Amino acid sequence: MTAALTVLDPGLQTTVQAGPRRAARHLGVPASGAADPVSLALANRLVGNPWDAAAIELTLTGGSFRAERTLTVGIAGAPCTVQVDGRSFGLHRGFRLERGSKLALGPASAGCRTYLAAEGGIDVPAVLGSASTYLPAGLGGLEGRSLRSGDRLPAGSASGVEVVSTPDALRPPWDRNWTLRACLGPGGELLTEAGRALLFGGGWRAGRAADRTGVRLERSDGGTLALPSVGSLPSAPVFPGTLQCPEGGAPILLGPDSGTTGGYPRIAQVIRADRHLFGQIRPGDAVRLLLWTPDDARAVLEEKATLLSSWIGKDFQLD
Template sequence: MSTRGIEVLAPGVCTLPQDTGRPGLRHLGIAMSGALDPWALALANLLVGNPGDAPALEITLSGPRLRFHVPARIALCGATIEASADGQAIPMARPVDVPAGCELRLGRCLDGARSYLAVLGGLRLPSVLGSASTDLRAGFEGLAGRPLRAGDQLPLAGQVDAPCLHVPTWWIDTAFDDRPRPSPDRVVRVIPGPDATTGERSLHGQAWKIAPDSNRQGLRLQGPALALADPGERVSEPVAPGCVQLPPGGQPIVLLADAQTHGGYPRIGQAIRADWPLLAQLRPGDGVRFAPCTAAEARAALARQRQRLHRIALALEARRARA
């Protein structure tokens, strides 16, 4: 047994090593993959002192039990999750130092679908096409392209001097957690797609629920069927994460990070990138609405989000420097 990392005692529902994925390869048929909630991934990494794109664990709905064989600094961001280390509750969106031998128990996600566990130094995993992310559909990287299993070993690239469980002394009682909070009126902004006339206006006019068969490839929506102006067959065309497709049944699908690279369904909209964290946290049965957005508004929203993350990174660096 390795003594240089984390041992998986129980895997949780679907726990995956993820980083920021493989952008720029869709023309080769390679899905982007990566964390569905890039904000939570980046924030968790920054809190422990990693680059924002370092590999971490994406936890869906219910988390794993992990044994740390080395002392480590960890942070949890995203959906609030039941979390304890050696029986002691640990907070969200804060760095926490855990000693060697510590057992971390991660239970249910309480107010979203996904939580992210980052560890100082990141997970030491092989990289394929510039990323260690797990691509479940293609079946590669992470841990052989599959979710965690009991008995897996996760090597770490760094460790800290942590004789006991504690929050680092340089930390003050402030959490950098700006994610959208659960609400019955979640709104995702959508730019009209190439086939917007077939259903984009109706998409905005009603509430939708997330279907149980949603996954990392896409969120299936349930609601009154949207009518197709042209029900005829279409030539398969490029699609990307965030694309809102309209199948013949009239129930839209919002593509996520593991989306296919081409599809033949009408493309009635594109969920803006700044709202991908909100999409990532939707659970089966949750409600969501859509609102129209321009390309300029989408660029401005993403710029504000990235600026906020940059300010957080600078603030954390300043705190560590003063410690």
């Protein structure tokens, strides 16, 4: 298939991402998929694609591309400058690229990941039910790897789409502070009252150890969570949004590329309605956890999914 975009500058880490893999966890294959599926869905909506169509996920530093044919693109996620042959464009509105034009996305001014969707979707083969790139195993995307300068990306047939803009109510505010609602996990009973107050009392930030696998949380005051020694625990299921606590007392928030099982205590689980925010946490950002009940988590999920589906489409799912 003829290329639609050629990568000129791939930036720090740019991959092809789509919806998650939902039927391979029993094989030890994580969900992967877009680290921020809401931003992926909003970008795809701008160009008339299904919400989980394959698009380009750029991390922190942006990147640049050359259009190999005329096509409509849309950009959502972490805010950045967008220029086409020196002309400025904004996020959250579809626009046309003419053949030969150069599209440049600058560094994210807040957040971590920006999504570039092309009309028809980036056309790469699905592996185990998804076109998403899973870097640790080299699966999906383009040859299972990050994009490189010179890569040529095909896209689906361009049928022409109505130019639309994301409603203001669905454009998230951006800063360097994140609030994540979480329920206690199976290991939550290991937390003392003081430990629970520390975990849900603020003062956390994302450490330098942060990627699509997970983000290690640190306290600005240098403190750690103290859990009673439980020895070696048997491996148990973990999911994106699981908060594990190793012996060192610095919790790890698991992301879409995390493994399917783990042996550290699972002290909390970020609710599904907030899980997509993981993809926008960058090193140094403040992270506050709020203790939530399962009933309240279900109610919030339904409310948020209904709001987003009204614009993105009834098939949209908050994973």
